[in-house]
Amino acid sequence: MGNLIVAVLGPLGYANNIGKKSTSTDITLYDLKKGEDTITLIEPTRYPERLAPLFYATSIAGKAIVVV
Numbered sequence: 541m542g543n544l545i546v547a548v549l550g551p552l553g554y555a556n557n558i559g560k561k562s563t564s565t566d567i568t569l570y571d572l573k574k575g576e577d578t579i580t581l582i583e584p585t586r587y588p589e590r591l592a593p594l595f596y597a598t599s600i601a602g603k604a605i606v607v608v
Contacts, residue, residue: 550607
C-alpha cells in the first residue's frame with residue numbers, strides 16, 4: 541500500500557482516536573503506521589470558520605472518512 545492520505549470529515553478531534561497527532565494549523569495531520577505502510581489522516585481544523593482547510597484536505601486526499 542505504501543502511503544495513503546485520508547481526509548477525515550466529522551467532529552473535530554475524531555481522527556485523534558485513530559492516529560497520533562503530528563502537526564496542526566488550519567489542517568491537522570495524524571499519522572498511523574502499520575508495518576511498512578503509513579496512513580496520514582487530514583482533518584480540516586478551521587472548517588467551517590474557513591472554507592480553505594476543507595478544500596485543501598479533500599484535494600490532497602486519496603480517500604475520505606465522513607462521520608455523520
